Amino acid sequence: MEASRPETGSRLGIIAGGGRLPLYVAEAARVHGEDPYILALTDESEQDWAGFDHAVVGVGDYGGLSRIFAREGIGRVVLSGAVRRRPEWREIRPNIRTLLQVPAIIRTLLNGGDDTVLKMVIRLIEANGVRVVGADEIAPELLATEGPIGGVAPDADDRRDIAAASAAALALGALDVGQGAVAVGGRVIALEGAEGTDQMLERVQALRQEGRISRRRRGVLVKLCKPHQDTRADLPSIGADTVRRAAAAGLAGIACEAGRSLVLDRDLLVKEANGAGLFVTGIVPRVGGEGK
Amino acid sequence: MEASRPETGSRLGIIAGGGRLPLYVAEAARVHGEDPYILALTDESEQDWAGFDHAVVGVGDYGGLSRIFAREGIGRVVLSGAVRRRPEWREIRPNIRTLLQVPAIIRTLLNGGDDTVLKMVIRLIEANGVRVVGADEIAPELLATEGPIGGVAPDADDRRDIAAASAAALALGALDVGQGAVAVGGRVIALEGAEGTDQMLERVQALRQEGRISRRRRGVLVKLCKPHQDTRADLPSIGADTVRRAAAAGLAGIACEAGRSLVLDRDLLVKEANGAGLFVTGIVPRVGGEGK
Missing domain, CATH: 3.40.140.80 (LpxI C-terminal catalytic domain)
Structure with a gap:
């Protein structure tokens, strides 16, 4: 039995960590005609996102991210802002597409440098059929x-x-x-x-x-x-x-x-x-x- | 006309920077039968040296060091402890043997890493006919x-x-x-x-x-x-x-x-x-x- 690939839309999602960078990216995206949806990370994003469609998600909550991607028709995602706190492996909430990867996730969280962790996060998000793009692709003037x-x-x-x-x-x-x-x-x-x-x-x-x-x-x-x-x-x-x-x-x-x-x-x-x-x-x- | 090389003695001198290391070295030296003379650096050595023969000298005061080396018959020196503050070039007080090296000193203080500065200090001290030895040579058990x-x-x-x-x-x-x-x-x-x-x-x-x-x-x-x-x-x-x-x-x-x-x-x-x-x-x- 094969898990069906989700329908993906084209809306831009911004996964927002700490600092002011996510807001700059979101505003720049609007200038470029996007209507970004903000996924603000619990304990990381201290920004007031009242002016944008947004939801708050846990750092390790891949199941929650997947549901929002599907519900909002998000097809592209920008990772933006600092994630100071790494998710502990107990916080990882996998969905069906990431479940098989759980041992790899835990190994990476325990052993990897920042870059290794980020590459894993990108891989997990893309398992949802969502493309991860750089902030510079949305707003090259930055x-x-x-x-x-x-x-x-x-x-x-x-x-x-x-x-x-x-x-x-x-x-x-x-x-x-x-x-x-x-x-x-x-x-x-x-x-x-x-x-x-x-x-x-x-x-x-x-x-x-x-x-x-x-x-x-x-x-x-x-x-x-x-x-x-x-x-x-x-x-x-x-x-x-x-x-x-x-x-x-x-x-x-x-x-x-x-x-x-x-x-x-x-x-x-x-x-x-x-x-x-x-x-x-x-x-x-x-x-x-x-x-x- | 050649500057005559100074008479050197055999007493151990300890140039003492900050922290507790100089005291450990001084005590270990006594255990090994030495009678160390402490040259405590101004603004760096916070130790109470009352139990040892000692004098206080400026970090850049090579003239003062030379006079003490000669007066106390110091023939070997251990550099010990942290020197947090680099001497500014205006503080360098050369003696006749270091005068010719002043441009090199200034260049090193401005440009060098810690190691470069230390090598220069060693060279300047040895210009006095005093041998710089490692703390481990005096107290190998450290x-x-x-x-x-x-x-x-x-x-x-x-x-x-x-x-x-x-x-x-x-x-x-x-x-x-x-x-x-x-x-x-x-x-x-x-x-x-x-x-x-x-x-x-x-x-x-x-x-x-x-x-x-x-x-x-x-x-x-x-x-x-x-x-x-x-x-x-x-x-x-x-x-x-x-x-x-x-x-x-x-x-x-x-x-x-x-x-x-x-x-x-x-x-x-x-x-x-x-x-x-x-x-x-x-x-x-x-x-x-x-x-x-």
Whole structure:
């Protein structure tokens, strides 16, 4: 007996984790003529979704997701925003199509890096006949472009910091750990783990206040996509808030990966960056070499 | 005209940075029949050195160090403890032997990783005819041995976490960044930058409390020497306090590099580890492979 493949529609679904990214994606989708349906993740999405059709679902509730996909005629899904809490295996609520995959799910949750977990989530969603698409496919204007974004450009010292932090971020990314690093005076001083970029920048600010970073050197934040990352999920992103935190940490600027990271609310971000004298620039990292 | 090489004596000097390591080294040196003279670094050494001959010197005060070396007949020096604050180049007070090296000093302080800076400090001290020796040369019993230290051994899950955190620590060490990493459930979740091991463990504890790390998986701290590190300075070290912080962060244990890291106050550390059910083990990391 074969489980029949569900009828799929064409409506866009947005699985919304934490942070402001899902709202930017949802608004950008509307601009592009979509009528997105929001699947807000329990304990993750803190956004008020009153202006959008939406439902709240558990992180591991694949059965619930399937029912909503069918009911709302959702045929494409964007994964968007941070999922800080991994589902515990006891929370996984499979549907008939994911039931056979439960041992693989549990193994992945226990052993996998972020990227492995995301690839599994994509596979499970696509088992419903729903296509997972990147946020950039819905709203390509969100992608970072190469070169300065805003009115300030990195100088020679900044480029050296970009190279140092890029090398560390790439080495970590190859191990499926983190996407961000901060270098000051050519020296990497902070690396992003599970705590995320915001907390890493707070740490840099504290190190600066304690005099453990040179007061004369500013430094940069670099955010890169992991080399083997599925770009349909968890693209690195920066926003006006990232610029504010970088400024508070005394940094000279931010470099993010051109074509593989998202710049949210670009107008506000540029205004904040120009006001604080920070550069924001899109780079193309080179393994073993220097970012441009 | 040649600057005459100073007369050097044979007394042991200990340049003491922060933390408890310098005191352990000083006490161990006495056990080995030495009469150490302590050069406590301004703003770094918070130890009460009343029981030892000592003087306080600035981090960049090579002129002051030279005078003390000559006056006290110091012929060997151990560098010991954390130097959190790098000297700013304005603080460097050269003597006649280091004057010619000032441009190199400034360049190194501005550009170098920790390891580069330490190698420079060693070169400057040895310009005084004083030999820099490793703490392990004075008190070899401080070195971590291979295999379990204490009554608990890592299980299969722990060994997988050790392998994951070792790979990250080695990748960072190769870039002269950090010596420590924490893995939970096979996934690296925290990386040590300029903040040091204690603050990294506090971060893991916070992530655990916020539910951002699985409650069912314990995890391990790994501390390794950087691959190209001069082992006469800044060997990774663990003590009873590290065990207490690891326990508070919910970790299963600690792995440190056998032969290239220091275990301080081993009896107390073993007592704490056994009491908390934590393993502490010495490993031999393999580049691209698994720690034993």
